[in-house]
Amino acid sequence: MNSRRSVTGELRAPLCGMGICFECRDENQQRTCQLPFAPQVRSPRSPGIIIVGAGPAGLAAATKLRDLGLSFTVLDDNPTAGGQIWRGDLARTQTLGSDLITGTRVISIDAEARTLLLEDAERAYQLPYTKLILATGSRELFLPFPGWTLPGVFGAGGLQALVKSGLDVQGKRVIIGGTGPLLLAVAALLRKKGADVRLIAEQAPLASLSTFAKALLRRPAKLLQGAGLGWTLAGIPYRTSTWVTQAHGDESLEAVTLNTGHTEPCDYAAIGCGLVPNDELAQLAGTSPHILTAQTGDVDLATLAGTAAACRAAGHPFNEAPLTDARAFDAALRQAFTLRPELRNLAAPDTFVCRCEDVAYSRLTPWTSFRAAKLQTRCGMGPCQGRVCGPAVRFLFGWTDTSVRPPAFPARIATLAKTEGDL
Amino acid sequence: MSSCKYDAIVVGAGIVGAACARELKLAGLNVAVFEASGTIGGGATAAGMGHLAVMDDSDAQFALTSFSQRLWSELAPELPADAELLPCGSLWVAADDEEMAEVHRKYAFYTARGIPVEVLDEHQLAQAEPALRPGLAGGLRMPADSVCYPPCAARYLLEGIPVFLNHRVTRLEDIDAGLTILATGTAVTQFVPWAPVAPRKGHLLITDRYPGYLTHQLIELGYLKSAHAVATDSVAFNAQPRATGQILIGSSRQFGTEDPVIEQHMLTRMLARALEYMPGLANLQGIRTWTGFRAATPDKVPLIGLCPGFDNLYLATGHEGLGISTSLATGRLISDEILGRTSEIPREWYAPGREFAHHE
Numbered sequence: 001m002n003s004r005r006s007v008t009g010e011l012r013a014p015l016c017g018m019g020i021c022f023e024c025r026d027e028n029q030q031r032t033c034q035l036p037f038a039p040q041v042r043s044p045r046s047p048g049i050i051i052v053g054a055g056p057a058g059l060a061a062a063t064k065l066r067d068l069g070l071s072f073t074v075l076d077d078n079p080t081a082g083g084q085i086w087r088g089d090l091a092r093t094q095t096l097g098s099d100l101i102t103g104t105r106v107i108s109i110d111a112e113a114r115t116l117l118l119e120d121a122e123r124a125y126q127l128p129y130t131k132l133i134l135a136t137g138s139r140e141l142f143l144p145f146p147g148w149t150l151p152g153v154f155g156a157g158g159l160q161a162l163v164k165s166g167l168d169v170q171g172k173r174v175i176i177g178g179t180g181p182l183l184l185a186v187a188a189l190l191r192k193k194g195a196d197v198r199l200i201a202e203q204a205p206l207a208s209l210s211t212f213a214k215a216l217l218r219r220p221a222k223l224l225q226g227a228g229l230g231w232t233l234a235g236i237p238y239r240t241s242t243w244v245t246q247a248h249g250d251e252s253l254e255a256v257t258l259n260t261g262h263t264e265p266c267d268y269a270a271i272g273c274g275l276v277p278n279d280e281l282a283q284l285a286g287t288s289p290h291i292l293t294a295q296t297g298d299v300d301l302a303t304l305a306g307t308a309a310a311c312r313a314a315g316h317p318f319n320e321a322p323l324t325d326a327r328a329f330d331a332a333l334r335q336a337f338t339l340r341p342e343l344r345n346l347a348a349p350d351t352f353v354c355r356c357e358d359v360a361y362s363r364l365t366p367w368t369s370f371r372a373a374k375l376q377t378r379c380g381m382g383p384c385q386g387r388v389c390g391p392a393v394r395f396l397f398g399w400t401d402t403s404v405r406p407p408a409f410p411a412r413i414a415t416l417a418k419t420e421g422d423l
Numbered sequence: 424m425s426s427c428k429y430d431a432i433v434v435g436a437g438i439v440g441a442a443c444a445r446e447l448k449l450a451g452l453n454v455a456v457f458e459a460s461g462t463i464g465g466g467a468t469a470a471g472m473g474h475l476a477v478m479d480d481s482d483a484q485f486a487l488t489s490f491s492q493r494l495w496s497e498l499a500p501e502l503p504a505d506a507e508l509l510p511c512g513s514l515w516v517a518a519d520d521e522e523m524a525e526v527h528r529k530y531a532f533y534t535a536r537g538i539p540v541e542v543l544d545e546h547q548l549a550q551a552e553p554a555l556r557p558g559l560a561g562g563l564r565m566p567a568d569s570v571c572y573p574p575c576a577a578r579y580l581l582e583g584i585p586v587f588l589n590h591r592v593t594r595l596e597d598i599d600a601g602l603t604i605l606a607t608g609t610a611v612t613q614f615v616p617w618a619p620v621a622p623r624k625g626h627l628l629i630t631d632r633y634p635g636y637l638t639h640q641l642i643e644l645g646y647l648k649s650a651h652a653v654a655t656d657s658v659a660f661n662a663q664p665r666a667t668g669q670i671l672i673g674s675s676r677q678f679g680t681e682d683p684v685i686e687q688h689m690l691t692r693m694l695a696r697a698l699e700y701m702p703g704l705a706n707l708q709g710i711r712t713w714t715g716f717r718a719a720t721p722d723k724v725p726l727i728g729l730c731p732g733f734d735n736l737y738l739a740t741g742h743e744g745l746g747i748s749t750s751l752a753t754g755r756l757i758s759d760e761i762l763g764r765t766s767e768i769p770r771e772w773y774a775p776g777r778e779f780a781h782h783e
Contacts, residue, residue, distance in 0.1 A: 413698065
């Protein structure tokens with residue numbers, strides 16, 4: 001795990017595990033969590049249908065297009081296919097074969113010329129498309145609390161992703177917190193990898209979860225998934241209406257305090273407050289008849305949404321009913337795991353909200369919009385481009401920010417100065 | 424004046440409006456600021472580079488920029504840290520002998536007027552900025568120039584002054600004040616349709632932090648050709664070290680558009696030009712781009728002073744790319760005029776009702 005010094009000199013280590021937070025970047029500004037552990041695949045072709053994202057939605061879209069006999073290319077920033085849920089899945093990576101290009105970011109979209117500007121570790125090139133399917137998935141919502149910038153505090157999905165990329169958690173004491181069914185999946189993985197999972201702290205109250213359980217009963221397949229996890233998770237305390245209020249440690253995590261007042265020693269904390277869509281590329285692209293967006297959510301919804309997007313791109317009929325059903329389930333899930341208002345009050349005046357620029361909570365409170373706060377404090381002005389603090393200030397202050405401009409990810413100047421495609 | 428709630432209302436909370444409001448407050452007037460957006464310094468002030476420079480395009484421009492630079496240096500000790508004042512100096516880069524002749528002309532001009540300047544030959548230039556490509560002819564160093572972060576400087580200038588954000592003025596008659604100062608940048612034509620101010624679009628890019636990569640604000644001398652080319656879109660190499668270690672890269676100029684979208688072809692041209700001067704930029708990470716609109720006048724001199732046809736409406740706009748530089752001088756000239764004081768430089772050069780000899 002790479003560490004770095006923040007702009008105010010704090011020691012920092014990875015948070016998100018999926019190339020979003022830029023906390024793990026090295027001296028060349030490369031995000032070490034995204035460094036290839038499998039051979040990088042590059043075989044740009046064109047023109048055809050391009051799918052951005054090789055997670056559940058992108059893979060479902062690819063499968064459908066293949067069934068329909070259509071050619072396509074899948075792009076992904078990650079080292080392998082699978083997205084975060086199947087991160088490091090070499091079998092799925094191999095299945096896509098030469099239709100997959102990994103380690104590649106979309107820097108800009110020219111919707112009029114139907115061209116993508118792409119960058120990988122070495123090159124930049126333009127790739128034309130006939131149809132574009134954006135299957136860019138989700139990232140976690142990270143809410144600031146005192147100590148959350150300490151190395152050892154990860155996202156829940158963040159620690160999951162890092163473990164799938166090879167991080168050793170054998171014998172590590174871990175507290176899992178935040179909200180949602182993801183916490184259970186993370187606990188199961190960590191236990192399987194030999195971690196000592198001390199507690200799952202679910203912020204939602206038991207009453208909301210009961211509602212969710214009723215929704216589950218209408219979906220037997222989901223129930224079985226839950227039961228399987230239950231078996232794996234036997235013996236791990238699962239507490240509702242419980243959340244981490246503070247992380248302690250000198251230059252790395254040593255303990256967390258819960259809202260109950262109890263302090264629990266630990267090596268790692270994995271805290272995720274739900275998912276937010278990676279919708280930057282969709283915003284950048286704007287609306288176009290040639291661009292389709294696959295809604296993100298749990299695996300079932302993503303799979304159906306990816307399939308639907310592929311059918312639309314191909315002009316092929318698609319049965320909407322299962323997708324509608326999956327959306328309703330997703331909505332019920334979100335309802336059950338609604339964030340409680342107390343989480344808005346966790347940050348102390350000196351808690352950093354923007355980790356790139358080390359902007360403390362108290363510097364944001366005088367402002368009434370994200371743009372004003374950005375201009376006056378540099379909040380959201382760092383290399384993560386507000387991917388971490390943007391959703392946080394939305395929850396904390398109700399601020400939204402709709403300005404997405406190229407580059408969609410930090411990019412080499414040489415990439416942005418590119419004039420012609422070289423395939 | 425006593426019947427109104429305020430002696431003066433400044434419309435526009437950009438850095439020019441902020442400087443006007445501050446001067447009027449210091450002169451003892453009861454002043455407030457109306458800002459249509461929700462942000463202080465959110466227009467051209469946020470988009471600009473924050474280069475505080477002395478320029479010699481005309482006598483009027485020289486007088487205003489050099490006067491303003493003196494005011495900036497007086498203000499410097501009290502500016503807050505987040506205004507990021509960096510006394511980096513400017514370095515005009517000459518690519519060839521023709522541009523080197525321009526360096527010598529500028530040297531004579533500034534020296535005659537007491538502005539410290541220094542001519543650098545090819546080797547001195549390479550020493551001063553090692554990241555520049557080899558083979559450039561030389562340059563002109565202006566050590567008294569500096570850079571700042573304009574939105575925070577504007578906020579500082581407005582301290583202690585009531586600022587009404589999200590307060591859009593639709594009709595001047597609605598303003599309950601003895602005097603109104605329009606510091607609305609390109610939006611001045613909403614109130615004064617004949618005002619010879621047109622938006623001139625620019626693109627900028629900022630990199631991640633690379634402390635020490637660059638020392639001076641660099642501008643190619645070809646910039647002057649670019650800045651004067653009104654008919655066509657143009658780009659020029661312009662690179663600025665920020666107090667954060669970031670590098671701000673410009674510049675582009677376009678008339679005839681009011682769409683703030685990033686135009687890939689302009690960004691590409693602008694960055695390709697920067698790479699011609701500084702090839703090593705190629706591997707640095709660009710993290711953000713944006714556009715902005717300069718308020719341009721036909722003679723490249725701002726409109727500062729009483730608006731013809733009114734006895735209580737003043738204009739402070741049309742600063743094109745020099746609004747940050749000349750904001751403080753603008754505020755001083757406006758308050759001098761309102762208070763009947765003599766100014767240190769001839770105010771008539773900037774009078775909104777002057778004759779405009781159209782440049783091409």
